[in-house]
Structures are given as structure tokens and as C-alpha cells.
Amino acid sequence: MTVTISDIARSVGVSSATVSRVLNSPQIVKEETRIKVLRAMEEHGYIYNALAGGLTRNKTATIGLIIPTITNPIFAISTKGTQNVAKERGYSILLGSTEYSYDVEFDFVSLFYEKRVDGIIFMGAPGHIKSMEFLKKWKIPFVVTWEVLQEKDVNFVAFDNMQIARQVTDYLISLGHRRIAMIAGPPTGTTRAYQRLEGYRHALAAHDLPHNESLIVHKNYTVEDGKEAMSRLLRKKEIPTAVFCGNDILAFGAMAAVKEAGYIVGTDISVVGFDDLDISRVSDPQLTTVHIPAYRMGKMSGDLLISLIEEEVQQPQQYILDSSLVIRKSVGNPSLPRREAGEARIMEGGPGA
Amino acid sequence: MTVTISDIARSVGVSSATVSRVLNSPQIVKEETRIKVLRAMEEHGYIYNALAGGLTRNKTATIGLIIPTITNPIFAISTKGTQNVAKERGYSILLGSTEYSYDVEFDFVSLFYEKRVDGIIFMGAPGHIKSMEFLKKWKIPFVVTWEVLQEKDVNFVAFDNMQIARQVTDYLISLGHRRIAMIAGPPTGTTRAYQRLEGYRHALAAHDLPHNESLIVHKNYTVEDGKEAMSRLLRKKEIPTAVFCGNDILAFGAMAAVKEAGYIVGTDISVVGFDDLDISRVSDPQLTTVHIPAYRMGKMSGDLLISLIEEEVQQPQQYILDSSLVIRKSVGNPSLPRREAGEARIMEGGPGA
DNA sequence: TTGTACGCGTTATCAA
């Protein structure tokens, strides 16, 4: 049925060891035999069996990628970055999407280890305690992205969620906003969502603004969630003048709710997103949001993981990339005519890369 | 280092065969020994080696998923559907994104086969001739989604691209539009893009409308492409009154260009998308577009593939699902005030499931 | 109910 190196060996009249050599170290086999072997492979349609190879080498050239959800394009962009380096360096990607469940996360970790991935990339810190224990116990190389960790011994490629969230809030305050709401992820969500919330709180505190928990709405991450959250905020006796959303998707929902209620986004109510999706440049109004280095994180983390696997590099490597607030049209001064800003301006943020 | 069934066997005082049995057919091993073995596994932290298992079983419980691009949410949604069934039925997913390159597609096919996936799902018909040959030669089970194929012997879960595109165009014509443009994918793109173009052409022809090639703009699939394509159309001496876009992303770009040029979407120029992304419900104006069963295709194709792998089903299975035009606010009569339609209406289309 | 022994397809060690 399927042809093996032994078949090739027999047909050429050499040993299977020689056939294996033309695959792995062609230099050390005589050109004449090498050519004969190659030709035989061609003729018989030989296909390498990576399963068998992996078993002896103890190496599969595949990495596991664990992401929160595939349907948010921002994670897709990171995935693309990882996929690109992986392909370039000869690795395949096993994909696992947790839908924000830590149990599912750990399921993937152990499943991936059964399949003997050479390493794992996490978008967001592993949330299940068992995940980290497991990784360390089995010395599985892994890289975390999207979140700065305190541990000095874990590899990450991240940006500072708290710092940029604080910067966004500072910006809104500087425009005169005082009632600033936040539409965040689920209350028991990711640590990076928590960090963003903390950044928001710190900014308010630093400016002696009253901390009003009812201005914080916890939701999931769909457009519909954004709409509902915003509607709820608009039903309050005193509505906020600005809303900081946990991501762009929520912001789109929020903007829709603002319009439906008869307000004008950026004039009556300011909306800020987080992620800077491609489509956020053409929303109406164009969305002021936080640009994060999604593709670069994906690419760098893939590169780093493979370097760890191939032992080109010593642990730990920790990269903190820049993120930045991109000012467009969905934000204005409170209760003043909408700013007719020209070009989008960029405010740099985050420590240097 | 890593503990094997032999280690467990030795520690319990049974043979490795017995240990293997408690993993694969626990019923046939005496409860007492079974418990002892299980306990030993727990203690020693035994982890199954799927590589070795796969080698003997000739089965890996992983499937390959080949998609055009991960960054368009519509493919992500299909991926999610596949991922969900896969997880449920104990399979993992190797992901390959071709970025619309057929060479890359074939690379993934052969790479996946080296890794001995049990089957492959294609989003869109395999474009490289070698892909199909290869699959058939090695009798690799595979399922195609998103496109109806003529071959009677290939499994697919699809919808009728041509038929729905024709229906969209008919709809625009019925509103009075005569100069209808199409912003399509790359000229040498996918067959489904071609089918949509054909549907558009057929509709025009059926209504004796002049066929004007200059109203067809070929682009890639980014927001920016949509903007550029629309801008180009707006620079014509006679601009179109309606534009049918190859997907929602292009439509967002197109709408942005329309607004930038000072026209009103849905009043001056109608825009139709394709895909019905979540965010299309909250764009401004809300996008009239084609709803396609992305999640369902992903789920069904995963289910079908696994059924083929596990030989629960005989080839070939061919499903054609419904797609439908979702009428919202981005379309109106040509040169007439914008329709203030209430609820979105749905026009059913496509043969029954 | 359990053990023996071999095979899966490759790589790696050691000789030749």
C-alpha cells in the first residue's frame, strides 16, 4: 500500500539506513547511490512518514497554538503571524481555541502533549493552574503572548495592557470627560482584561475622579454584547460622556446602540475601542482605538518558540512591544461639537521593544 | 524521563499488553488489575504517546484544515464549526492557510499527509491539480466546503454561489438599477469568485442589460481594496448606481469610498456585500448582504469527514445548503430617496438542504 | 484474564 524506505532500499539494492541518509544527510552518501535512491523514491511515490520519524527523533516539527477564540480577527492576525514563521521554518500548527474556558485550555495542553508537539504558544497567559504545572513538569517549551507576566522564568512577547488602558483613560480625562464608562469582558475573564480595567481605575484615581462601579459593564465579546452594554449605560439617570470598550467588536456594538438611541458618536458620546482592526478605519465614525502589534506578536512568538525548541536561545526571553492610541473620529470633548480632526494622530505608548 | 506503558507494567507487575488494554478495552481486564494500573499511571504521571499509537494503528485522530485565509472572520466561523465537532469527536486540527495560493495549498496537502492526518477539509475546491490527484492516489478522505463541484465522486458541503449571486443581481435590477458594478476578487482567484461573477453576468444577460466589463473591478479582499475599487468606479464618467461586492470586507471599503466622495450609501449608490458578518448588522448603513451558512458548513464538513474516516458512511455525500439575501439599509432605488425599511427582510435562496 | 512476541517506519550506533 504505502511505500516505505525499506521498499525503496530493496528496489535499489541498498540498506534502509542509506535511504534514510539521503533524506537526512545527503552529503555523506555517494552521489551515484543518492541519485538512484532519489529516482526510486520518485518512481514509487515515496512519502515520508513523519509519525515514525517523530517517534525516533522525539521531535515532531509541530507546535500547538492555543487561542481564546478564532472568530475575533485580532487573534486571527496573530495566528497568521505565527503560521507564517512556522511555515518558513518547517513547522506545522495544531490549533486549539478555548472560547475563553480554562478547562478547555488545559484539555488542549494535554492533548497537544499526547501528540508530542515540540512546544506551545498561548495567546494570553495560561489560566488553568494545571496548565503551567504541566508545562514545567514535562519541560515543554512555551511562549505566552498578549500579556506581561511577573514570573521571571517564562518566555513572553507582549504589550502592557494596564499601561495603555491607563493612557486611554488619561486621554479621555484630558478632553474633559468625567463620567467615563468601561465595557469590559466577563468578570471572571482573562488577566489582560483585568489589567485593562486596572489601568482605567488607576487613571480615574490619579485624577481624583469618583469611582463608580455601575459604570463598569461586564459582557462577553460580541457585537450584540456591546450593544446591550451600551444600552444599559444609556438607561442610567446620568449617562456617561465617554465609553472605553474592551475591544473593537464591543465598540461597534456600542456605537450602534448610541446611534439607535439618537445620540451622535463622538459628539454626544465618545467611544474608544481596543485592537485597531482593519475595519475600524472605515467605521462611521472612524473608531479611535488602541493599536496593538498583533501580527508582530504572533510572528515573534513563533520565532522565539522555535528558537527555544531548537535550543538556539536560552530561556527566558521577555519582549514588551509598543502599543499606541490611534485617534480618529469617535471621540470628542464632552458636550461640545465634534472635533473635525484631520489626519489620525498617533500617541506612542508602552515601554520600548 | 517520560514514562511509558512498559514502565507502568513493570511497576504493577503485569505485562505492557495489559496496560495497553486498560487504555483501549478496559472491559476485558479484571477490575482489580485495572485499578492498580490506573493508579500507577496516576502516580507516575503517565501520558499517552499518540505518535507511537498512531504508528501502529495507522490513524492519528487529527485532520487537516486548509483555508484561504484566517483573517477573514467568515472563514474563522467555519473553522470554529469544524473545530467544535473535531473536539467533540476526539480529533485535533492541523491548520493551513494558503493566502489564496494554490502552490501553498499543495504544500499543505503533502505536508499534512506526511504527518498522516486522517483526512482533510478544504474551504473552497482544491485549486492545484496535484492536490486532487494526490488525495485520490493515496485515498485520503477529504471534504470540500463553500463550493459545489461537478465531480460526482467528491464529498462536499456547500452552497450555490452562482445562484445566489444571480439572485442578488436580479434584486438590484428589480429595484430599477441598470448600471450595476461588481467588485470581485482577483481575476485568477477562486472558482467560487468566478461563479459569483457568472451569476451576476447571467442576471444582466437575462434582463438584456448591456454587459460592461469596465464595471467589473478585480481586487484582493481587504478593506483598502474595496475602497480603491470603489474610488475607481466613482471616477468613471457614468458611475454605477449599485455595486455588488465579493464579500463584506470589500463592501465596508466600498461604503467608505462612497461616503468620502460625498455620496450617500443606499440613496445615491447602493452597496451589497457577501458573507453577512456579525458586524455587518451594525455598519452604517446596515449592510444588505448574502447570508451564508458558514458555521454550519464547518460543522457539517467536520462531521462528514470524521464519518468517512471512521467508515460510518459511504462516499460520496454532497450537501447543498441554503444561502439568502438579507435586506438591510445599504440598498435603495436608483436616484430615489432612501427606503426607510423597517425590519430586515429575508429572501430565501438556493436549493433545499 | 493475561503474557509473549512481533510489527508499525524511521533514526542512530557501531562496525565494516
Next chain:
DNA sequence: TTGATAACGCGTACAA
């Protein structure tokens, strides 16, 4: 430069 042969970790006849 090449060949024998023993791993790698598991599944499975076949026998007991």
C-alpha cells in the same frame, strides 16, 4: 561510504 541492528512506544495476534 555503507550495512546490521537496536531502539522509539504502542497495538494486537496468538497462545496460555
